[in-house]
Amino acid sequence: MPLRLLGLLGGTFDPIHNGHLQMALELQRRLGLEELRLLPNRLPPHKPGAHADGEQRLAMVRQACAPYPQLSVDDRELRRHQPSYTVDTLEQLRQEHPDESICFIIGMDSLASFDRWYLPQRILELANLVVCRRHGVPAPDLGDFNAAVTTDARALRRHRRGQILLTDLEPVGLSSTAIRTALAQGQLPRDHLPPAVADYIAAHGLYGHGVAPNGRV
Numbered sequence: 001m002p003l004r005l006l007g008l009l010g011g012t013f014d015p016i017h018n019g020h021l022q023m024a025l026e027l028q029r030r031l032g033l034e035e036l037r038l039l040p041n042r043l044p045p046h047k048p049g050a051h052a053d054g055e056q057r058l059a060m061v062r063q064a065c066a067p068y069p070q071l072s073v074d075d076r077e078l079r080r081h082q083p084s085y086t087v088d089t090l091e092q093l094r095q096e097h098p099d100e101s102i103c104f105i106i107g108m109d110s111l112a113s114f115d116r117w118y119l120p121q122r123i124l125e126l127a128n129l130v131v132c133r134r135h136g137v138p139a140p141d142l143g144d145f146n147a148a149v150t151t152d153a154r155a156l157r158r159h160r161r162g163q164i165l166l167t168d169l170e171p172v173g174l175s176s177t178a179i180r181t182a183l184a185q186g187q188l189p190r191d192h193l194p195p196a197v198a199d200y201i202a203a204h205g206l207y208g209h210g211v212a213p214n215g216r217v
């Protein structure tokens with residue numbers, strides 16, 4: 001029996017942007033994921049901290065997903081008061097979904113630092129990785145991991161874990177960093193943001209948007 005696919009797109013989403021949405025929707029369609037959850041983290045283990053607080057990032061993720069019935073939001077990491085180690089989340093999800101193929105979706109930049117994540121080999125014992133290309137980021141050497149690297153998406157239907165699927169999705173040249181920089185310079189890059197997220201940022205003055213250099217709004 002082919003396995004049911006549970007997709008997870010984890011992220012800091014600071015803020016969520018059209019690159020996230022596009023990759024989520026395209027993967028859901030191409031792989032036929034039965035479920036696809038966005039999983040905002042609370043305290044990114046590897047970053048100095050998020051710029052917007054967890055509730056604001058969660059609100060933006062929820063608003064971005066609202067028009068798409070195929071996407072849902074899993075807020076478990078935001079409810080945990082510790083750094084969000086992916087391995088902890090996957091241990092829980094594996095217990096809840098023992099028979100499904102868990103597909104943790106990441107960009108190539110995340111794969112490039114995967115060997116520095118907490119317990120990466122255990123992550124591969126719990127889930128598959130689905131990797132999307134990013135401009136200018138080559139595929140790293142994955143030889144140290146006990147995992148099967150593949151470009152054949154059918155592997156996900158056969159294996160609950162242990163596969164690293166390198167997808168050929170066209171990279172989308174958007175990042176939260178570039179969007180925060182534009183906002184801090186007074187621009188609101190609406191083309192790069194879901195409409196409700198652009199409105200939320202403007203209404204809450206996030207990322208320095210709407211604050212003049214003298215501090216006045």
Ligand SMILES: Nc1ncnc2c1ncn2[C@@H]1O[C@H](COP(=O)(O)OP(=O)(O)OP(=O)(O)O)[C@@H](O)[C@H]1O
Pocket residue numbers: 010011012013014019020023105106107108109110132133134171172173174175176177178
């Ligand atoms: N444009 C994109 N194409 C492919 N993957 C992406 C893209 N944007 C984000 N991702 C991936 O989505 C996941 C969550 O991304 P994250 O929330 O960190 O956004 P980001 O744009 O990478 O943020 P930042 O610029 O702050 O690092 C990561 O695995 C990241 O690699």
Ligand SMILES: O=C(O)c1ccc[n+]([C@@H]2O[C@H](COP(=O)([O-])O)[C@@H](O)[C@H]2O)c1
Pocket residue numbers: 009010011012013039041044045046047084085086087106110116117118119
């Ligand atoms: O568990 C770890 O050690 C770990 C290290 C780096 C990133 N992650 C997770 O990878 C996902 C993408 O991270 P980021 O920083 O690109 O938003 C997000 O769910 C993070 O919590 C997890």
